[in-house]
Amino acid sequence: MELPKEYNSNQSEKKWREYWIKEKIYSFRPDSKAKTFSIDTPPPTVSGKMHLGHAFSYSQQDFIARYQRMKGKNVFYPWGFDDNGLATEIFVEKKTEKIAEHMSRDEFRKLCLENTVEVEKEMLASWQSIGMSCDWDLHYRTISKEVQAISQKSFLDLHKAGRAIRKKDTTTWCVKCKTAIAQAELEDAEKETRFVYFKLDVEGTKDKITIATTRPEMMPACVAVFVNAKDSRYKNFVGKKAVLPILNRTVPILTSDIADPKKGTGAVYFCTFGHYEDVEFFRTQKLPIIEILNTNGTLNENGGPYKGVHIKKLRPQIIEDLQKLGRVEKIVPLRHVVNVHERCGTDVEFLVTNQWFIKYMDLRERFLKAGEELKWYPPHMFHRLGHWIKGLKWDWCVSRQRYFGVPIPVWYCKKCHAEILPDEKELPIDPLKDKPKGKCPKCKGTEFEPEKDVFDTWFTSSLTPEIATSLLGKAFMQKNIPMDLRPQAHDIINFWLFYTLAKSIILHNKLPWKNTMISGYALDPKGEKMSKSKGNIVEPSAVLAKSPADALRFWAAGSVLGEDLPYQEKDLLTGHKFINKIWNSSKLILPQIIENKGEEAKDLRAVDRWIISKLNNLIRDSTEAFDNYNFSKVKRDV
CATH class of the missing domain: 3.90.740.10 (Valyl/Leucyl/Isoleucyl-tRNA synthetase, editing domain)
Incomplete structure (x- = not known):
């Protein structure tokens, strides 16, 4: 076997991506006796393209997934899209030049479904292009019927526990998006x-x-x-x-x-x-x-x-x-x-409105204790969660006066105003289309007013441990929660991490995961946060048109976990050169391996033993570093 003189990244990466998917190389094997390592993969919001920050943080979590496979573990690494909520609505409105409030809710929901399916195909190809090793067959959408049922069931459970309450109160309001928003x-x-x-x-x-x-x-x-x-x-x-x-x-x-x-x-x-x-x-x-x-x-x-x-x-x-x-x-x-x-940059106002809240202010100390029980990588990121919990001012407002979201499963009796909830077996339901089974249990009334609001998208995405593990059935879900790892960026600790932790404690009184790894931001070459308004966004597709995906991942590995990293083309050039070194070394070594037929060498020279000793030291140090999510040290040492 002879390798080509030069490494062609375009041909090679495409070839192996297709091979991995076709042969299901990274598929989770439920029947395997190997120890499971489960990852609560962040579902990207369907609101446009993959940006460089995505490539940065998802590459880092993929380093850990691949390392755990190298240790012989059966890695549960599903994929999902967070494709409901305000961010998706705004994206669809811009894309189609149609406004939600000028259409019926049903028409706009259909429009969103059509456009999200289309863009998700493009987004999926983008994530696959950076070498992600997810099990693409284990896939969910947060707007799917299955996920809606999980989300609505959590609401029924919270309502039964006296935690989901509807009240008229002062709420933070966005006058541009015309909806209540949470702290x-x-x-x-x-x-x-x-x-x-x-x-x-x-x-x-x-x-x-x-x-x-x-x-x-x-x-x-x-x-x-x-x-x-x-x-x-x-x-x-x-x-x-x-x-x-x-x-x-x-x-x-x-x-x-x-x-x-x-x-x-x-x-x-x-x-x-x-x-x-x-x-x-x-x-x-x-x-x-x-x-x-x-x-x-x-x-x-x-x-x-x-x-x-x-x-x-x-x-x-x-x-x-x-x-x-x-x-x-x-x-x-x-x-x-x-x-x-945070979605539109509009100054908020305070309106008195009827909203659904999750009552949790009395549980702040319990949330803090749960946060301390988690293993944080890096450890100092816990303080961000601690500051957030200590600074909570209100209960969680989860109702939104929007269109493309999971419907809140409630009707109201027109006669006595009692709240009517469906049976769990009926889920998912849409109160605007479906009717309650039977009469009002309080006054025997037969006329009902449907709840028009939908859940905040975080109400559903805070259930990703249940959503992901339920892809393989209830027994698998019960066995594998808490999951092993929640990877995510530091800017959504007070969103996704906190809400997931809070709901898991309220509903199950246990942690949703054992470990969490927190990544930083990808910055522009001057060290500033990338934004459309500044015109300093670097598109991963443009980077990959000139450089191998492995060079992009090489750059992402240069950041100490949790720290922000400026994008520098010179780092990608260094990565490209490193790939060529690996290629040339392989060309030198591969013929000798084939000639020796994989047999262990005998009569090692002193220089051979020295090289093997250095390799063993590198393996030992790299293993220890990877166990502590310190992939940047591995990169430096290698």
Whole structure:
């Protein structure tokens, strides 16, 4: 057997990819007596193409999968797509130039299904192109009927346990996506704004009280003005009423420690609700709520003269109106951090709406303990989870006012408003299409209102251990949870990892996995995070058009697990040269192996024994490093 003079990566990689798939080289073998090593493979969101960050982190988890096979283990390494939820909706809307709210839910769901099936084929080819060694026959989609049934069953179990509750409460809201969102879906964004100082009349006097705010547009929702009881400037104002300009409505002047005499003017106008702090403070007070926002961000009838104006456009308009009345004392430019929706970057608002929540605030200590029981690679990543759990402010809002998602399996009795849930055997169901079996158990009513909302995509993807292992049946699932490994990137610790951990503890009182490996970001050559807005995204397809997949994986192996790594073409060139060295070495050694027919050499020379000793040391050190997920050390040593 003689190898070609030069290594042709295009031909060779294509040949072996096809061979692996055809011969099912990486298939899991349920009947094998070898020890199972199970991986909770991250299902990529169906929202476009594979990006370099995917190639980076998925290559790293594949290093571990291949290493475990080398140790003789039967590796359970399934594949899936997270193809429901807002990210997929946005992708389909852009791709088809059709808007969900302009269609019936059924029509839009069909549109999403058609387009996700199409793009998933392209995405699958992309992941296979980087040399992933998954069992491609063990495959799931989070929108499939089977997964919908698993998701809905978890809801029934949570409801039975008293953890799934529906209530009317203040919720974080995205006015662009027109849906409630959870705390984990918020991002901090630093933005330019203005600190506006404007005067209110004190009713029955000639006095005025000046407030300073970054959100003058919330004035129609103002319910009180607060001053500090120790602030002598406002001693005579307490108990009186302030008159809101333009609206000519009065609000009480009260005392509270939320008014800091050293901040702004020391007087705070309290609105329902301009900030998260307003929501928390409101829970301690006996104050009315004035709801001014519609779900699309426009003001309702409580907005007075501003009814119909979008909240984003109202700020400059209300400042101009206050200036015309001579009410503005000064405006100070300011940079501050605001919460935005991580999907679209829109500033969030707070609306009072009916939503489904998973009640878990009382379990934070249990979640922390469970997180500590996990083996973290690298260990310091646990602190990110710990900070997140300690900073939880609300129960988990899981209902979404969207279209392409798993339906919440509930009907409401029109007569007594009781919640009607299906039997587990009926799952999956869609309340908009299906009807309850029988009468209302409380009032014997026969007319029902279907739940229109769908689950947040994380409610379903937090079940991937059950979803993946159930591909081989219930017995396999029960035997193999906790799974051996959850690989994922650090940016979704507070999403995917936390929600999976929380649901596993609530529903099963056990860990979903034994180990978790956390990867970093792939950065641009200057060390900055890649984004479309910056125009610095590097497409893996463009990289693979010039370099072998193994060179890309060589680059990915250069990062210490958990650390971010800039993309440098020189690293791929180094990887390409290394591949050629392996090829040339193989050309030298292979004929000798064939000639010796695999027999063990005798009468070794000193130099031979030295080389074998070095090899054994390398094997020992590499094994230890791989056992600790330290693949970058293996790369350096080799």
